[in-house]
Amino acid sequence: MPLEAIEPRRLYRQVADQLRRLIEEGGLSVGDRLPTERELSERLGISRPTVREALIALEVEGRVRIRVGSGIYVARPQRKALEAGAGEIEGPFEVLRAREVVESAIARQAAAGVTPEALAALDAALARMEAGPHVTAQAVAHDRRFHVAVAGVLGNAVLERFVGDLFDQRLTPYFARLSQYFETDESWRLAHVEHRAVRDAIAAGDPAGAEAAMRRHLQESQKRFQTSFGEGDAEGAGGRPTRSTEQKQREDIT
Numbered sequence: 001m002p003l004e005a006i007e008p009r010r011l012y013r014q015v016a017d018q019l020r021r022l023i024e025e026g027g028l029s030v031g032d033r034l035p036t037e038r039e040l041s042e043r044l045g046i047s048r049p050t051v052r053e054a055l056i057a058l059e060v061e062g063r064v065r066i067r068v069g070s071g072i073y074v075a076r077p078q079r080k081a082l083e084a085g086a087g088e089i090e091g092p093f094e095v096l097r098a099r100e101v102v103e104s105a106i107a108r109q110a111a112a113g114v115t116p117e118a119l120a121a122l123d124a125a126l127a128r129m130e131a132g133p134h135v136t137a138q139a140v141a142h143d144r145r146f147h148v149a150v151a152g153v154l155g156n157a158v159l160e161r162f163v164g165d166l167f168d169q170r171l172t173p174y175f176a177r178l179s180q181y182f183e184t185d186e187s188w189r190l191a192h193v194e195h196r197a198v199r200d201a202i203a204a205g206d207p208a209g210a211e212a213a214m215r216r217h218l219q220e221s222q223k224r225f226q227t228s229f230g231e232g233d234a235e236g237a238g239g240r241p242t243r244s245t246e247q248k249q250r251e252d253i254t
Helices: 011-025 037-044 049-060 081-083 092-111 114-131 137-152 155-171 175-183 187-201 207-226 245-249
Strands: 062-066 071-074
Touching: 011 037, 011 049, 011 175, 037 049, 049 092, 049 175, 049 207, 062 081, 071 175, 081 137, 092 137, 092 155, 092 207, 092 245, 114 137, 114 187, 137 187, 175 207, 187 207
Parallel strands: none
Antiparallel strands: 062 071
16 A cells, blocks of 8 residues: 655644644534634643634635634535645744744844845835835835844845744735725734834834844734634724624625
């Protein structure tokens, strides 16, 4: 019998597989409600962010529908949605944790040797973020420009490209779906304040302060994406569902 290569599966994909089996073998029908995010975390013995990544993966596939303030419901998957969710990619929280480690160290180095030209690039990116519309592709581009500009202070093209590539992981269907729930004008305002703290520490030549400010920014980003969307405690960042999540609550399960 021929042997097949064993491929490692990311934890959130393993969880998604279990939930998919629960739906397919547990006698759940379209419209039935799944256990809450908290209950799934406790039953599976894993963190809620990992459960969330798994649920987002299943929603991208069209297998579940998340209704903010109500719960998680079985949906009828469409072929196009299944194709969109195919593939083994990094989960949103995995990417944010990686960015926290990498970009915090880069910010520390940046504060040790910032030049007037590099500082001007940071200020230009911040100005665009503040002036432009929020929760748009344009805002995301300005956000990316700032983070790459921090790496640019070091004058290392490899680090600039690496930071840019890490940031671009948020353009995956999983990260985009998560952003629909929790990115609001208020969350972008908070992110801008956090960016300003990074910039000020770098400008002051404070390596420890710059590292701490970048770490705090990326940790706060993770927290904003972890606000519960389960039943009963489902407000998005800023204490209320975003317009997109309000729309989702009115959608019928198809």
